[in-house]
Amino acid sequence: MAEGFHIYINPIACEGHGICAELLPELIELDEWGFPILMSKEVPTSLLGHARRAERLCPTLALLIK
């Protein structure tokens, strides 16, 4: 896991606010109940800023970038 950043979603903390999918539609879509599905775990450098913003703005702090 040394190279690059990855997205992790804590499925217990996640309450399905869906903000991550609004801010990072390139990597996250929502299932029919409004919970995030990762299209890719890896965050390309070009999207790192957006991913960080999604991490910061998740109301339940369920999104982690590391």
Added chain:
Amino acid sequence: MSSSSTTSFPRLSYGGKLASSNVAALPVESLTFSEHMAVFGSPEQYFHALHHLKTQLGENELHGRGGAAFPLSLKLAAYEAYRGKLIVVANGSEGEFLSHKDELLMVRHPNLILDGLAILGSALDAKAGYVHINALKRNPQEAMQSALSDRCGMDPFDIEISTTVPEVGYIAGAESAVISAINRQDGRPQYFPDRPILRGVKKRPTLIANVETLAQLALLARFGATWFSSVGSFGDLGTRLLTVTLANGNYAVLEVIAGTAFSEVFSVMGIQEDQVSCGLLGGYYGQIVDAQRLWKLRVSQPFLKEAGFSLGAGVVALTNCCPVIETKKVLEYLAAESAGQCGPCYFGLPELSKSWSNLSDGNVSSKSLSRVTELCDQIIGRGACAMPDGAVLLARSSLSRFRAEILVHQGGNCSYRPTSGRLVPYPSRLAVR
């Protein structure tokens, strides 16, 4: 059973009834501490023997018997960096409703499990140990408690009994749920994506191993790799405990030499292929297999993996009902057992169960079929524990394996007769309860 003994079987069912040269029934009587010492000898010379343990495991991999079949040597290696800091747990929570082997093993061989825990824990200088038991099962709790008092502090670290939170049910045996219960939290699974678990029991690194794995380890450490692997075939070594459950709820716990044909196991139980329509292999996270196929499979994890199956925690449940209806029942059960913590499980499993009932109840169309697939694709890999994945695996496999029977269900038909009164009769001669 001495190391020089040529009797390599039965092992965990030592003293039990040999049903065939490859299958033995586990007796229910508990071996007292003095009987245990007389049969197996003292474990003390294997305490603090990391090198010895690594050698034995190196020559002969011991795969975990809790369901995930994880190689014990890898677990040992992963926790070695945390020597002197860790907590070890013997997991006997047996949340799998169809499994009874752990319960029976704890009653029969409490000291062998404790030996295994002490040998593994002391090799890593563990701080403390726990034996984690299903709160609803009194007998193993009493047997383990009594064994612990008989050992009068022989073990190199303190060992305590802990119990599951009864309301949690099926998923109480998941590692993160075990840690939650020992830490006196709600006993539900937690989000622990990384292994090894570094902040587990009392926020310490926590190594969890199934009770059968530990009992097998206790034998392996004592008698050595050559003895251990002197039985077994089809890529699997040693013996395995198996719970064979019948649709009426009766069951037998058997010790089986790895690689034995399921046909032999069923045959010693007096069950013929034509009495059974299908079996659930691997427990509720497993797959339903038609009898014809099941009778050709073998009790070997590598063999089953190759064939696309898993032994799970050593569970096979037989029925003579319709596999499509059986799938429906299992999916209903899993949906009801969700801890309700993760959205995809809480919302997804009831929906998956509903979509399957829809097929089973006669509404079979390309739309209702693809609804099952669509739900599986959405749910897979998205829970904190393995529950959603278990349900998806079952639904996907039944969808492809029993497609023809699903199509028969269109309009409310079924190739099998109604379930009532058609359960496989349980043979009493191998009754273990």
